[in-house]
Amino acid sequence: MSVRSLIDRPRLDQLPEWKALARHRKSMAKTSIADLFAADPRRGSKYSTEALGIHFDWSKHLVSNETMKLLFALAKASGVEGHRKAMFKGEKINITEDRAVLHTALRAPADAVIKVDGENVVPAVHDVLRRMGTFSNQIRSGKWKGHSGKAIKNIVNIGIGGSDLGPAMAYDALRKYSSRDLTIRFVSNVDANDFYEKTLDLDPTETLFIVCSKTFTTLETMTNAHTARKWILKAFDGDAAASAKHFVAVSTNADEVAKFGIDTKNMFGFWDWVGGRYSMDSAVGLSTMVALGPKGFRELLDGFHDMDEHFRSTPMTRNLPVIQALIGLWYADFWDAGTVAILPYDQYLDRFSAYLQQLEMESNGKHTRLNGKHVKWGTCPAIWGQPGTNGQHAFYQMIHQGTRLVPADFIVFADPVNKIGDHHDKLVANVFAQTEALAFGKSVAEIEAEGVPAWLAPHKEMEGNRPTSTFLCDKLTPRMLGRLIAQYEHKVFVQGSIWQINSFDQWGVELGKKMAQAMIPELKSKDRPKLAHDSSTNTLIRKYRDLRGRK
Numbered sequence: 001m002s003v004r005s006l007i008d009r010p011r012l013d014q015l016p017e018w019k020a021l022a023r024h025r026k027s028m029a030k031t032s033i034a035d036l037f038a039a040d041p042r043r044g045s046k047y048s049t050e051a052l053g054i055h056f057d058w059s060k061h062l063v064s065n066e067t068m069k070l071l072f073a074l075a076k077a078s079g080v081e082g083h084r085k086a087m088f089k090g091e092k093i094n095i096t097e098d099r100a101v102l103h104t105a106l107r108a109p110a111d112a113v114i115k116v117d118g119e120n121v122v123p124a125v126h127d128v129l130r131r132m133g134t135f136s137n138q139i140r141s142g143k144w145k146g147h148s149g150k151a152i153k154n155i156v157n158i159g160i161g162g163s164d165l166g167p168a169m170a171y172d173a174l175r176k177y178s179s180r181d182l183t184i185r186f187v188s189n190v191d192a193n194d195f196y197e198k199t200l201d202l203d204p205t206e207t208l209f210i211v212c213s214k215t216f217t218t219l220e221t222m223t224n225a226h227t228a229r230k231w232i233l234k235a236f237d238g239d240a241a242a243s244a245k246h247f248v249a250v251s252t253n254a255d256e257v258a259k260f261g262i263d264t265k266n267m268f269g270f271w272d273w274v275g276g277r278y279s280m281d282s283a284v285g286l287s288t289m290v291a292l293g294p295k296g297f298r299e300l301l302d303g304f305h306d307m308d309e310h311f312r313s314t315p316m317t318r319n320l321p322v323i324q325a326l327i328g329l330w331y332a333d334f335w336d337a338g339t340v341a342i343l344p345y346d347q348y349l350d351r352f353s354a355y356l357q358q359l360e361m362e363s364n365g366k367h368t369r370l371n372g373k374h375v376k377w378g379t380c381p382a383i384w385g386q387p388g389t390n391g392q393h394a395f396y397q398m399i400h401q402g403t404r405l406v407p408a409d410f411i412v413f414a415d416p417v418n419k420i421g422d423h424h425d426k427l428v429a430n431v432f433a434q435t436e437a438l439a440f441g442k443s444v445a446e447i448e449a450e451g452v453p454a455w456l457a458p459h460k461e462m463e464g465n466r467p468t469s470t471f472l473c474d475k476l477t478p479r480m481l482g483r484l485i486a487q488y489e490h491k492v493f494v495q496g497s498i499w500q501i502n503s504f505d506q507w508g509v510e511l512g513k514k515m516a517q518a519m520i521p522e523l524k525s526k527d528r529p530k531l532a533h534d535s536s537t538n539t540l541i542r543k544y545r546d547l548r549g550r551k
């Protein structure tokens with residue numbers, strides 16, 4: 001499929017397949033999940049898909065055979081398969097930035113051939129991986145010495161957004177497979193409290209900063225990087241030579257790296273065809289590689305690649321990310337669901353939903369079609385969540401008995417990473433119980449039959465009919481984490497493709513960034529600034545200056 005034909009697609013809501021889904025939605029209005037189960041005793045096994053150690057149970061959704069048939073037809077009519085081919089081939093499908101979208105090349109095997117502008121990018125990918133491997137081994141073995149000759153014990157990644165969330169999430173997720181001799185921290189916020197707390201107990205002579213930024217111009221990252229340099233230099237009485245042993249950079253922008261004062265031989269590069277939120281498997285994953293070692297990092301990449309191959313070559317009706325995407329789109333567009341909850345039942349996945357927030361919302365939170373016109377349909381819902389079981393004692397009340405539909409992804413692993421007593425059986429029981437309760441609920445009659453007085457029974461009523469996906473995965477390993485992340489990446493791709501938006505730019509973040517830059521002098525200046533904002537913003541600026549004792 002040519003990029004031009006992607007842009008020129010007819011309006012989504014005018015496709016006969018879309019209209020058929022809208023009609024079908026009406027016919028489903030009175031069907032409940034319980035009805036669907038009653039009509040088909042084998043639904044639980046039939047409406048599930050198995051691949052790569054992931055058992056995806058999608059039976060507890062408001063979908064029938066007909067729904068799925070229509071959704072697959074919509075994906076076909078939307079040209080998802082051609083779009084997918086164009087992405088894997090390195091065509092410039094990120095049209096607003098004129099870039100290819102090739103995060104899949106980051107995890108391709110060394111003998112793969114993937115071309116951008118006629119050049120095979122795979123050798124360069126593996127070259128960077130080798131350099132990352134050498135560096136990681138030097139840190140892990142204590143061979144890399146700080147300026148005072150001491151080995152490095154602390155790694156601090158400075159980055160934000162895609163240059164932070166992926167590595168920070170992966171470090172937590174794979175703690176069990178990580179070196180325990182190293183302390184690895186992540187500083188992202190421009191709020192000084194972040195830098196202060198993350199470095200408070202660290203010895204600068206044993207600390208190395210990875211300054212991680214695709215552009216190397218991001219306000220937060222550069223502010224933190226300058227503060228880090230001062231912190232290091234202070235420990236070495238201002239000896240500028242110290243920074244060579246205490247800073248490395250990850251970026252696509254060698255000029256800015258050099259300008260900052262990091263020797264580009266200590267820079268690990270990546271390319272403009274890797275989006276920030278798709279970059280944790282590029283050099284942006286340097287802290288992950290330091291933690292896991294090169295072999296563990298390769299396993300992570302192999303997991304991504306497994307899912308790439310599954311997505312690329314499995315028929316749509318058995319394709320995990322495609323099915324997940326279509327069911328999500330069904331709720332977002334035809335049931336008006338404004339959110340999706342991500343509920344991993346694994347404490348190591350504490351940061352997983354925060355990671356997916358950027359992946360999904362920065363990719364598909366858009367209202368402009370590839371052809372420049374405004375969409376006439378809903379796009380990305382809000383993504384949120386917390387690990388279970390904690391969330392059960394906080395916000396699940398609303399999912400069970402609230403007035404809004406919240407489709408949820410439950411993610412759990414069969415084989416526990418830490419086997420202690422019967423914790424894991426209790427954990428898994430909670431997953432299965434929650435999804436059963438959400439789907440089937442409990443009626444007032446059932447509650448009264450248990451002796452609950454009639455006035456109280458309605459308060460205890462559980463309407464059920466709350467849709468969930470369950471991903472029962474083998475075990476949380478580097479490879480499995482790679483598979484899961486790639487699954488969500490491709491889910492986002494499929495949805496963005498059908499919505500006819502560009503999932504790979506992020507213009508929506510620009511205006512606020514520029515306005516903040518312009519406002520900094522208005523807050524800092526010694527003299528009273530002339531303000532020309534709206535009256536609310538002017539008042540806030542004046543109030544802040546006043547509170548800080550400025551004119």
Ligand code: F6P
Binds near residue numbers: 162277362509
């Ligand atoms: O502000 C959004 C964003 O551009 C993200 O897309 C990106 O991941 C993040 O900022 C950080 O950007 P960089 O890696 O260039 O510092």
